[in-house]
Amino acid sequence: CITRNYTFNIVSHNVTRLCHTKSIVSVNGQYPGPRLVAREGDQVIVKVVNHVANNVTIHWHGIRQLRSGWADGPAYITQCPIQTGQTYTYNFTITGQIGTLFWHAHISWLRATLHGPIIILPRRNESYPFEKPYKEVPIIFGEWWNADPEAVISQALQTGGGPNVSDAYTINGLPGPLYNCSSKDTFRLKVKPGKTYMLRLINAALNDELFFSVANHTLTVVEADAVYIKPFNTDVLLITPGQTTNVLLKSKPYFPNATFFMAARPYFTGLGTFDNSTVAGILEYDHPSSIKKKMLFKPTLPPVNATASAVANFTKMFRSLATTKFPANVPQTVDKRFFFTVGLGSSPCPKNMSCQGPNGTKFAASINNVSFALPAKALLQSYFNGQSYGVYTTDFPANPPNPFNYTGTPPNNTFVSNATRAVVLPFNASVEVVLQDTSILGAESHPLHLHGFNFFVVGQGSGNFDSNKDPLSFNLVDPVERNTFGVPAGGWVAFRFQADNPGVWFMHCHFDIHNSWGLRMAWIVLDGLLPNQKLPPPPSDLPQC
Ligand code: C2O
Numbered sequence: 001c002i003t004r005n006y007t008f009n010i011v012s013h014n015v016t017r018l019c020h021t022k023s024i025v026s027v028n029g030q031y032p033g034p035r036l037v038a039r040e041g042d043q044v045i046v047k048v049v050n051h052v053a054n055n056v057t058i059h060w061h062g063i064r065q066l067r068s069g070w071a072d073g074p075a076y077i078t079q080c081p082i083q084t085g086q087t088y089t090y091n092f093t094i095t096g097q098i099g100t101l102f103w104h105a106h107i108s109w110l111r112a113t114l115h116g117p118i119i120i121l122p123r124r125n126e127s128y129p130f131e132k133p134y135k136e137v138p139i140i141f142g143e144w145w146n147a148d149p150e151a152v153i154s155q156a157l158q159t160g161g162g163p164n165v166s167d168a169y170t171i172n173g174l175p176g177p178l179y180n181c182s183s184k185d186t187f188r189l190k191v192k193p194g195k196t197y198m199l200r201l202i203n204a205a206l207n208d209e210l211f212f213s214v215a216n217h218t219l220t221v222v223e224a225d226a227v228y229i230k231p232f233n234t235d236v237l238l239i240t241p242g243q244t245t246n247v248l249l250k251s252k253p254y255f256p257n258a259t260f261f262m263a264a265r266p267y268f269t270g271l272g273t274f275d276n277s278t279v280a281g282i283l284e285y286d287h288p289s290s291i292k293k294k295m296l297f298k299p300t301l302p303p304v305n306a307t308a309s310a311v312a313n314f315t316k317m318f319r320s321l322a323t324t325k326f327p328a329n330v331p332q333t334v335d336k337r338f339f340f341t342v343g344l345g346s347s348p349c350p351k352n353m354s355c356q357g358p359n360g361t362k363f364a365a366s367i368n369n370v371s372f373a374l375p376a377k378a379l380l381q382s383y384f385n386g387q388s389y390g391v392y393t394t395d396f397p398a399n400p401p402n403p404f405n406y407t408g409t410p411p412n413n414t415f416v417s418n419a420t421r422a423v424v425l426p427f428n429a430s431v432e433v434v435l436q437d438t439s440i441l442g443a444e445s446h447p448l449h450l451h452g453f454n455f456f457v458v459g460q461g462s463g464n465f466d467s468n469k470d471p472l473s474f475n476l477v478d479p480v481e482r483n484t485f486g487v488p489a490g491g492w493v494a495f496r497f498q499a500d501n502p503g504v505w506f507m508h509c510h511f512d513i514h515n516s517w518g519l520r521m522a523w524i525v526l527d528g529l530l531p532n533q534k535l536p537p538p539p540s541d542l543p544q545c
Helices: 149-159 308-315 379-384 512-516
Strands: 003-017 020-027 036-039 043-050 058-061 087-093 099-105 115-121 135-144 168-171 188-191 196-203 209-214 219-224 227-234 236-239 244-250 258-267 279-285 295-297 336-347 362-367 370-372 417-419 422-425 430-437 446-450 455-462 484-487 491-498 503-509 520-525
Touching: 003 036, 036 043, 043 058, 058 087, 099 196, 099 219, 099 244, 115 135, 115 196, 149 512, 168 258, 168 279, 196 209, 196 236, 236 244, 236 308, 308 455, 308 484, 336 446, 370 520, 379 503, 379 520, 430 446, 430 484, 484 491, 503 512
Parallel strands: 003 043, 036 115, 135 196, 188 279, 258 295, 336 430, 370 417, 422 520
Antiparallel strands: 003 020, 043 087, 058 099, 099 115, 135 168, 196 244, 209 236, 209 258, 219 227, 219 244, 258 279, 336 362, 362 370, 430 491, 446 484, 446 503, 455 491, 503 520
16 A cells, blocks of 8 residues: 555636636646546545635545544535635545545535546455456546636525526536537547446536436446446436446447447436536547548437436446455444435525525525534534534434425425534444435435445335335345435435444535535534544644634
8 A cells, every 4th residue: 555645736727618718716727627546545645735715625525534534625514624825635545445436625616616536446456346447437527607606606695596507517527519619628538349448437517417328338337436336237327416436338349430429418306497408428439540431329318307216226226246355234233213304495585685595585405404504613623622612513303303294295384494413423323314305395306425434225215204114125235335325306215324433424415506505414423432443633734714
């Protein structure tokens, strides 16, 4: 194992897409940002230097951060922002994870332009539990706004309404030929015939789950969120913001002068506007230049409002590999059980404002009716110093305060409460969480992301969770292990994790707009008794608020 050193200079950088030039916040002037490459077991040190006017933090999405919570990155949860002119060095070790993850800014909506792949290779002299690919290619999906995404979110929060939607989706920063003024900005993957390519797919879009397909090519899914899974084949893949997955693509034996589109577009069941456009890239076969005839193949993608059951059938295909070498350590018993509702709602309109949210209110979103307010100081520091007073409370409700029929007629009262409440867990508790979509203001899925852990998705279903019947069919053998999973629109999901990582851990919807509206919360995992079960003190350069 070695140490990998990186320097991330946060700088402004001019980028032109769709014939609009704007200045974006970038890492080292790259969009998407640079790749971070390491092997399992390596230590990673990233020095982040902030040269822009915005406050910045960087999150290493999906990295477990075992006893290194100070390096996790969510603003006001594990650290105060890195201010203009300041430097903070993130230091962590990759433990027991192999595959693809990604890094992104974790403050406001800066991750729109501040994101890049994390590529974790097996240890030297270890190999993949599948055919070694000829080439590995990161494919990052993103969203492009002609406007400044920071202005988009601040306008939404100031008016209480929905945000302006993006102008394009992107593959590796490129919108592709289906948009105006964009065909030169197309991602092209040149392939040789008869080879296996590993695509490292990352959904870094802010607010959209995406379907992805490559014309006439079957994809074999082999890994999800840096954990191996039982391989399965699919023509179309659904990937939520915050999810990463590796797929194998076998190129055809011989396909002279053909081009195949790869394309992605949203899955969306909610109400209101969204970016309903399609990003395309091109898979191009190497061919003898003597052949002139061009053939173009386009993939078929499911309808934007595909049924929840079609989507559930796809997500149920994911199973842990669950072998001796790569076991699925699913907690078989439960110490702490939680039932959380997740969904949209609203807040009363302040007197001096005319609000553009539902019925003249402000849009909000909540877990168990609590819309989580970011504190003015970082939770982890406050917790570590024993200074919770005025920062957070530990009375997060274990059950929804107002029980109702989650999938029937929603209640008239859609108001949320605003607070900074956390749940405290003893060290190493085994935890089960059932997340139920409320369908208030529309049945939408919510890609829930947990920091500091992977969880096992032991069950999912449509309609109301039945606490007597549904647990009987939980999969405790080979459920998929992930850090992000969509709570189905109009349904529920159950997951388990072992709270073996002391610190303060954020959990939130990875739709940035839902996160901004408050669909987020914090877990506090206490230290264990042994020295190697305690969170070490903060690094000396930890930013202060
Ligand atoms: Cu990918 Cu809390 O984030």
